[in-house]
Amino acid sequence: MLFRKRTLILMLIDALLINIAAFSSFYLRFEIFGHIPLEYYQTYYHTAAAATILYIAVFYIFGLYNRLWQYASTGELLSIIYAVTVGTAGTVAVVYYYSIGLSKFPLRMPNSAAVLLWLVMVFLIGGSRFIWRIVQENVFDRHVPGSQKQVLIVGAGDAGVLAARELKNRNYRDGRPIGFIDDDSEKQKLQLLGIPVLGTRKDINRVVKGHNIDEVIIAMPSASGDSVREIVQICEKSGVDLKIMPGVYDVISGDINIKPIRQIQVEDLLGRDPVSVDLEEVAGYVSGETVFITGAGGSIGSEISRQVARFNPGKLVLIGHGENSIFDIEQELRSERPGIDYVTEILDIKDREKVFLVFGRYKPGVVFHAAAHKHVPLMERNPEEALKNNVLGTQNLAEAADEFKVKTFVSISTDKAVNPTSIMGATKRTVELMIQNLDRRSQTKFVAVRFGNVLGSSGSVIPTFKKQIAKGGPVTVTHPEMIRYFMTIPEATQLVIQAGAMAQGGEIFILDMGQPVKILDLAKDLIRLSGFEPDVDIKIQFTGIRPGEKLYEELLTAEEGITSTKHSRIFVAKPSFIDVSVLEELTHIVRERGSSLTRDEVISLLQTVIPTFHKKNSNAVAK
Known part of the structure; x- marks a missing residue:
């Protein structure tokens, strides 16, 4: 009823405007004559009547009667122009033919009157x-009682405009945009949406003080980590709250919601080029297939499950050893993507009989193997379990x-498999060699994907x-010079799935990790993002490098080298060769007496496959 009343009112208003x-x-x-000639009044009446109806x-x-005009834009303007054009043409045609039938010597509607x-x-x-x-925008918005918080937007581009509109769409409950900051000299002293560009990043402190800014929104989704870090450090000196527009990864992974402005996170400081995934290629080898994901309840396995479900x-088939984590990811996927046939299997990959039983039952087309013992210090204390789970399980x-x-x-492999100094890293390198060897005699395409640490x-x-x-600190860092490669979980899993689409068999795919990050810098950034000052509010304590750790990780062994692929972020290491009998002897011994193996025996077994393991290494530390 409300809609009909609104439409009727609009039609009545339009009828008045049409006659005007x-x-x-x-x-x-006819203003040259000062009035409309009497002989044209009949044509005028016909025109007004026809125009009102048409x-x-x-x-x-x-x-035009079912649009919310308070959000009108160029699209609505074009619709009006199209509609008026059609209506005018119809009116002219009706008046023309009506005049012909009414009078022997009709006075047609003047062409200039039609244009007018x-x-x-x-x-x-x-x-x-x-x-x-x-x-x-100019009257009612001024009286909206929203927040009195003053907001400064860094970035006067598309993302900045989106941020300003988002604040407006929330009736300024989260703050009012006072101005923009942008390093483009051509934008200085100009306005976007009636909001001025107040300076460059060097002017942030001045603008914050001069305009009593309470919050800064960084609206630069494609900015590098260094740029974001610099802006964060500038803003921290001003004592304002910080938020950021989402990056590409949020969009790809589906994490973006109706509130695209969020608190800044440490991931934003890494700064990576957007990950592009060839959706058609990925869909070609996953769609319609039975897909196994081991370790599906873990951080990597669960994200692979989400991405594959797309x-x-x-x-x-979601495979895992822990029932709670598998239950959680199953419930999430059934809720988010209910149209897929999900199966859960609680399975210890060391149980060979059960593994073969499950494979025979479902006959998968694609397998993503993410299950592994990954914790370096813990595996140093339990070396036989790393060997059994990572090697025998695989x-x-x-x-x-x-x-x-x-x-x-x-x-799924790790950069710790390169020149390993830890038990965990050595077992993962053994796995890489194992599947490369198996690929040479199998119809299955076996590949490994190697990357570094995953944030979150x-x-x-x-x-x-x-x-x-x-807890108020201290934040513990093992060594001031320790550096690591980092990726976000969605970034890593998307590239893993893409690598699977490119597999020919036997490759070790290496993901481009960007520049390594110093752990100390990461700790300081996180402390600042939490609103504290490092070593003032929160102390940083150095605890010493733990058993099996390196100061820095590597992505390639000396003999591998890499070749590029058609994907700019994925490379292929040259295959390595190993005596098959050595691998067979290792796995035979582990099957026979794996649980009773001592630490020294585990190291000796791994050295038969990786002769340099646990030898003197300038990058290696506590054994």
């Missing part, structure tokens, strides 16, 4: 619609994949730092 336009077109046409009908067909009718109609109809938006697999899965003719088997994963330093900061 019709009279104006004739009046302006224009309202056309406006209705073009949907079109112009006046666009002006009146367009003006009546857009004046509502003007009133909303491409409509025929069946998605062998069980790989040989089952071979037997049941899986198309593609993707094993269960083993990442970030959750540890956050807990320490929440």
Whole structure:
């Protein structure tokens, strides 16, 4: 009923405006005479009657009565122009034919009057619609009781405009945009949406003080980590709150919601080029397939599950050892993407009989193997478990994949497998060699994907730092010079899935990790983002390097070298060769007496595959 009343009111207003336009077109046409000649009044009446009916009908067909005009933009203006054009043409045609039938010597509607009718109609109809938006933005908005918080937006581009509009759409409950900051000299002293550009990043402190700014929003999604870090450091000196517009990863991973402005996070300081995924290529090898994901409850495995679910697999089998984590990811996926056939299997990958049973039951086409023991110091204290789980578990899965003719088997590896100094790293390097060897005699395409630390994963330093900061410190860093490669979870998993699409068999794909990050700098950034000053509010304590750790990680062994792929962020290491009998002897011994192996025996076994393991290494530390 409300809609009908609104439509009727708009039609009545339009009818009045149409008649004003019709009279104006004739009046302006004949203003040289000071009045409309009597002989043209009949033509005017016909024009007004025809125009009222035709224009309202056309406006209705073009949907001009079901739009919210307080949000009118160029799209609405074009709709008005199209509708007025059609209505004017119809009116002229009707008046022309009506005049012919009514009079022997008709006075047709002058051509100039038709043009004037079109112009006046666009002006009146367009003006009546857009004046509502003007009133909303310039009168009503000033009286909206929203927040008195003053907001400065860094970035006067598309993202900055989006941020300003987002604040307006929330009726300024989260603050009012006072100005923009942008380093482009051509934008200085100009305005966007009526909001001035107040300076460059060097002027942030001056603008914050001069305009009593309470909050700064960084609206530069494509900015480098160094740029974001510099802006963060500048703003911290001013004592203002910081927020940021989401980056590309948020969009790809589906993390973006109806509130695109969020608190700045440490991931924003890494600064990476956007990850582009060839959706058609990925969909080609995942869609319709039965896909296995081991370790599906973990941080990497669960994200692979989310990403794979986007491409409509025929069946998605979630495999894990921990029942709670598998239950959680299953419930999440069923809620978010209910149209997929999900299966959960609680499975210890060391259980060879169960592994083969599950492969035989579902006969997968693609396997993503993310299950592994990854914690370096913990595996130093439990070396036999690292050997059993990482090596034997992977062998069980790989040989089952071979037997049941899986198309593609993707094993998740780590940069710690390069020149390993830890038990965990050595087992992962052994796995890389194992699947390369198996690929040479199998129809299945076996590949490994090697990358570094993942921000936000269960083993990442970030959750540890956050807990320490929440307790008031100290934040513990092992060594002031320790550096690591980092990726976000969505970034890593998207590239893993893309690498699987590129697999020919036997490759070790290496993901471009960008520049390594010093752990100390990461800790300081996180402390600042939490609103504290490093070594003033929160102390940083150095604890010494733990067993098996390196000062820095590497992505390639000396003999590998890399070749590029068609994806700019993915490279391929040259294959390595190993005596098959050595691998067979290692796995045989582990199967026979794996649980009773001593630490020295584990090291000796791994040295048969990796002769340099646990030898003197300038980058290696406590053993």
